[in-house]
Amino acid sequence: MLPALVVLIVVLSVTTDGLLTSSNIVNVLSQSTVVAIAAIGATFVILTGGIDLSIGSVIGASGVAGAWLITSVHSVAAGIVFALLVGAGIGVAVGLLVAKLPVVPFAVTLAGLYVVSGGSTLLSHGRTIAPVPAGFINFSIDGPGGVPYAVWMTLGLYVIAQIALTRTAWGRRVLLLGAKEEVARINGVSIGRVKTSVYAVAGLFSGLAGVVLTSELAGAGASMGSPLLLNVVGGVVLGGTSLFGGRGSLLRTAIGVLFLGFLSNGMSLLGLASYDQQMVTGALILLAASADGLVRWVRPRTATA
């Protein structure tokens, strides 16, 4: 996927003005943070061969929860903790349903999507919750070296998550479960616990993404996260993490998310309307996903030959 990212950047820097200026690169990075953070959690879920469609609505719900506490008790720390708790709580609930019952994850998370978004819209009366303190907004604007704190934090999270995936027992279990559930079970992996944990992690990161998005938008609305679902799943898929589970990494996800970030930035610089951007993004994600499928389709044949 890295070559594709390079090609995209070369093409866009030739066709547009100012793509590779330092201010625009910081721009791309800070516009990608919310999707990037949520995509960490989504990567773990997809690595187990699952899917979480509720990510967008959890971003909205936890953002609203956090903003509500921040505006009502005037404590940013309490608001952030509450948002993370809401995200993780929903994640655990979804994870338990997926792990304990013989139902498809997509049905559970699709139902979860609407229950969560309906619930949070209802509780917030469909309003945007604002204003949040200036210091909190600064988190996604200011930072060392002109790069926002939110971007630095995201970079740190990717390093930690990659280490958690490759260097910890939990990460190994996630990969093994995704590659071959039977083998994982025989080797004593508690399937239910690992499955629950990846959805809980996805909920936690969605909660954090909700906090960062609230800081970016200087307020929170229940529906603010829903358009992000395709970019989150698309970033993971574009990066080359297999939808069948077992193969993938956070590094790939980072590349996929950056690809979408540069694509959307470049299309805006080219003056494409939002609906045209939607078309191009959808088509590219489909193309990338088919590439992954084609490889899998060809491989077993060459293996048996």
Added chain:
Amino acid sequence: MKPATRVRDALLAGARQPLLLVLLVLLLALSVSYGDFASTANFRNIAVQASPLTIAAVGATYVIITAGIDLSVGSMLFLAAAIESSHALAGVPAGLVFLTVTAAGVGMGLVNGIAVTATRVPALVVTLATLQVFRGAGGHITGQQNITLAANLRGIGTAAALGVPAPVWLAAGAAVGGGLLFSRTVFGRYLQAVGSHRDAAVHAGLPVRRVTAGAYALAGLLTALASLTQTGRLGAVQPSIGQGYELTVVTAVVLGGTSLFGGRGSITGTVLGALVLTTAQTGLVFSGASPYVFDIVRGAVLLVAVLAAAMRWRDLARAVGPTVLRPARSRSSRRKPAKKW
């Protein structure tokens, strides 16, 4: 017929019946609770409102029976409506417009179907991507504006014959035709074979890819028809049309007893599912609840329907014994969800 199959059929038939009961109880409860509910006008209204959903859900049933899924249904509805209202078709006779829109529906369905069969990318991801593509294309055509439909295009949603509104005729046609196609044709048999055991169907020499792509094409066609009825009734095309429609459609289908694992399904069930959902929605309107409550309700209903199906499967496994179907806690049942998300 083997005894096991007979037991299974009996159980499935029994499992489908409760929905009719649910519908009657729901109608009775709402009629008792709200004085205005039990009127001819209201029942007529429910039937008309349920029509586009019924038509689209019959199409989705075919897709789900092949163990697939179509999340792009709401966007297809919007793109079909956008094409119907486009400048290019202004002044064209209604029949020709309807034909174009229907053909576009088949085309959209084929895009999904070919992408699913040629690449074996999970249908979920294919249709999540085409959801964006179709909605973007629809936005491109309409410029994200509300467009009022020409009067000659509204008849399909507002006319009536023999005292029955046109949408209801169309929904009944889709249900009966769809049911016959499912139960009386080779294509219908193939659909079930592909859905219940894809590999076995491949080995038996069935045209698995063509059957699967055909299911998506049919879903596209029926979604276009649903779009024509819906927009005809509303008289306008709005950019938000069809948003979140996939949940309503999937819920209607699953509520009707069609398995998300594929292979088993019923058109009658889907029609009843669509009626139950629409009645519930109308009931919520009567109760004065916020429209967001319906989001929660249909999400919860989907969850309950999926769980009920899982439980039914478990009872079934116990009833027919371990030789035919291993108990739900066994590996075979646990492996199934992983295969199809």
